Amino acid sequence: MPSDLLVQRSLMGKMASAGRGLKSAAEGAGRAVGKAAKAVKSGVAGVAEKFHRSDFNDLNATQYLVSSGGLIEAIDRDSDTGVYYKTGSVTRGDGDRPTVVPYDAVQPMPDGWLPTVTHINGMMVKPNSGLGSAIRLQQELERAGADGALLAADVPQVLYTYSAHRGFVTDLAECIWGKLYQDDDATDRQTQIMLDAVANQHRTTVSAHSRGTIKTDNAVRNAHAEISRGHFDAGLTDPAVIASARDAARAADTGLGLSPAMLEHVYVRLFAQERADRVATEQMDRYVQLIYAGNAVQFPSAAVNLNLVVAGSDPVTITVGKYFRLAKGSKTKMTDVEGGHGFNSNYAGTVADLIIADLKAHTTP
Amino acid sequence: MNDSTDDSEFERELNAALAAASADAEEPYRLHDGECEIAVPLPAGLVDGLDQLVVTVSANGDIVSFVSPLASLTEPDVPADAATALLRRQFFAVQTDGAGFAVADRDDVLVAQYHWIPIDLTPDAFATIFGRFVSAALRLRDEVSRMASLGAPFDVL
Numbered sequence: 001m002p003s004d005l006l007v008q009r010s011l012m013g014k015m016a017s018a019g020r021g022l023k024s025a026a027e028g029a030g031r032a033v034g035k036a037a038k039a040v041k042s043g044v045a046g047v048a049e050k051f052h053r054s055d056f057n058d059l060n061a062t063q064y065l066v067s068s069g070g071l072i073e074a075i076d077r078d079s080d081t082g083v084y085y086k087t088g089s090v091t092r093g094d095g096d097r098p099t100v101v102p103y104d105a106v107q108p109m110p111d112g113w114l115p116t117v118t119h120i121n122g123m124m125v126k127p128n129s130g131l132g133s134a135i136r137l138q139q140e141l142e143r144a145g146a147d148g149a150l151l152a153a154d155v156p157q158v159l160y161t162y163s164a165h166r167g168f169v170t171d172l173a174e175c176i177w178g179k180l181y182q183d184d185d186a187t188d189r190q191t192q193i194m195l196d197a198v199a200n201q202h203r204t205t206v207s208a209h210s211r212g213t214i215k216t217d218n219a220v221r222n223a224h225a226e227i228s229r230g231h232f233d234a235g236l237t238d239p240a241v242i243a244s245a246r247d248a249a250r251a252a253d254t255g256l257g258l259s260p261a262m263l264e265h266v267y268v269r270l271f272a273q274e275r276a277d278r279v280a281t282e283q284m285d286r287y288v289q290l291i292y293a294g295n296a297v298q299f300p301s302a303a304v305n306l307n308l309v310v311a312g313s314d315p316v317t318i319t320v321g322k323y324f325r326l327a328k329g330s331k332t333k334m335t336d337v338e339g340g341h342g343f344n345s346n347y348a349g350t351v352a353d354l355i356i357a358d359l360k361a362h363t364t365p
Numbered sequence: 366m367n368d369s370t371d372d373s374e375f376e377r378e379l380n381a382a383l384a385a386a387s388a389d390a391e392e393p394y395r396l397h398d399g400e401c402e403i404a405v406p407l408p409a410g411l412v413d414g415l416d417q418l419v420v421t422v423s424a425n426g427d428i429v430s431f432v433s434p435l436a437s438l439t440e441p442d443v444p445a446d447a448a449t450a451l452l453r454r455q456f457f458a459v460q461t462d463g464a465g466f467a468v469a470d471r472d473d474v475l476v477a478q479y480h481w482i483p484i485d486l487t488p489d490a491f492a493t494i495f496g497r498f499v500s501a502a503l504r505l506r507d508e509v510s511r512m513a514s515l516g517a518p519f520d521v522l
Binding site: 214218221222225226229244248251252253254255256257258259260262263265266267269270271273274298299302 | 385386387388389403404405406407408411446447449450453454457459460492495496497499500503504507511512515517
């Protein structure tokens with residue numbers, strides 16, 4: 001069991017990427033080593049690291065499991081095995097940062113465990129504030145679960161992913177690191193959550209607030225593309241796809257333009273892609289529930305069902321606007337609430353209601 | 366400019382690839398003034414409201430460019446929110462199948478584009494890239510259609 005590595009990843013801020021399963025542990029470790037080496041290389045880099053820490057970027061993409069009673073534990077996913085491990089106990093204290101006490105040995109989650117509810121914060125949220133939102137969401141789940149006659153034991157924990165705010169100065173620092181040109185680890189975490197849900201046929205709610213919706217929208221697109229690609233490769237050699245492409249090429253052949261062989265080559269790709277995209281959409285709709293609270297995405301993906309929770313006085317949602325058009329989309333549902341942009345006071349209760357309703361809908365025979 | 370006697374080796378290779386993709390051996394596709402327009406008929410029902418995709422293939426030095434119109438702009442410029450969304454999309458290769466968005470120079474048209482720097486410009490390589498570009502352009506068209514339905518100033522072609 002790679003306990004030391006997991007502890008190091010979670011608690012020392014050395015994990016370069018949680019990855020979408022595409023990035024190897026070796027690559028991650030290599031990047032961490034590279035980062036450590038750079039840290040002592042120059043004064044400029046040292047300054048950059050200070051800016052990182054002032055913006056909590058060292059905690060970016062760290063994950064926490066929030067359970068009943070406000071219990072918080074640091075948690076991490078082994079990218080090689082897909083198994084989640086609890087790595088330490090967490091207390092919020094009075095400052096901006098949580099205090100993490102590592103477990104003597106990391107504790108694997110039960111066989112096959114995957115998160116049922118996840119949450120990611122918006123921009124300019126300090127770690128302890130984000131954890132507070134996750135706690136509030138878990139409390140609201142208990143409230144909504146009780147209202148819905150759910151057994152206390154059936155109320156899900158919340159897997160919370162911290163997304164660090166990155167201001168201009170930090171971005172400049174990240175240019176020095178060259179990290180600006182990589183995917184955000186928080187986006188990768190969101191992507192992996194969705195890929196795990198589909199691969200293991202485990203329905204998971206992905207709740208996002210504010211700017212977290214932008215990362216989640218990217219994750220939706222990336223996960224959909226990756227799932228689709230898996231089906232696409234099979235489609236390329238599927239006799240039915242090839243036969244359809246051949247028939248369509250014959251029908252389109254006029255003796256001018258592209259040759260039948262070229263058309264068939266193009267059509268095989270198009271038919272395989274269309275089918276792969278459709279299957280990916282079906283699978284994501286089946287196993288992923290998306291809830292965007294205080295949505296900051298102007299043009300969200302059309303690939304997956306989306307629940308928007310919109311507060312009437314939320315300046316972010318008002319700025320993004322166009323909800324009347326979104327509501328017309330068959331794959332987008334909208335729930336109106338009162339209030340402003342803050343997650344705890346305006347959105348947590350409604351998001352919890354949607355999650356519990358979804359849980360009941362998918363567990364009732 | 367592109368009479369056969371003046372063609373560069375690169376353009377001759379590209380013309381050979383275009384000819385290999387052509388149905389009519391007597392009058393195959395070839396570059397005229399550095400570019401060649403190819404209409405790809407689309408199977409009925411595959412893409413709503415679209416029965417063909419037009420791809421312009423052009424030679425620019427040692428680069429082969431594939432361009433396909435997606436939408437005309439209904440405002441003089443792409444608004445910041447729409448431009449930001451397009452730029453976010455093409456940060457991720459998987460979201461655009463490796464192609465990208467651009468605004469055409471001579472018309473206010475939003476296009477899908479891919480600039481290919483071939484190491485070896487063979488008919489097979491060209492056919493592969495061409496097929497991938499057609500698929501990518503349709504994916505980008507989906508995105509643009511979605512954005513237009515949400516208020517982006519695009520008149521989808």
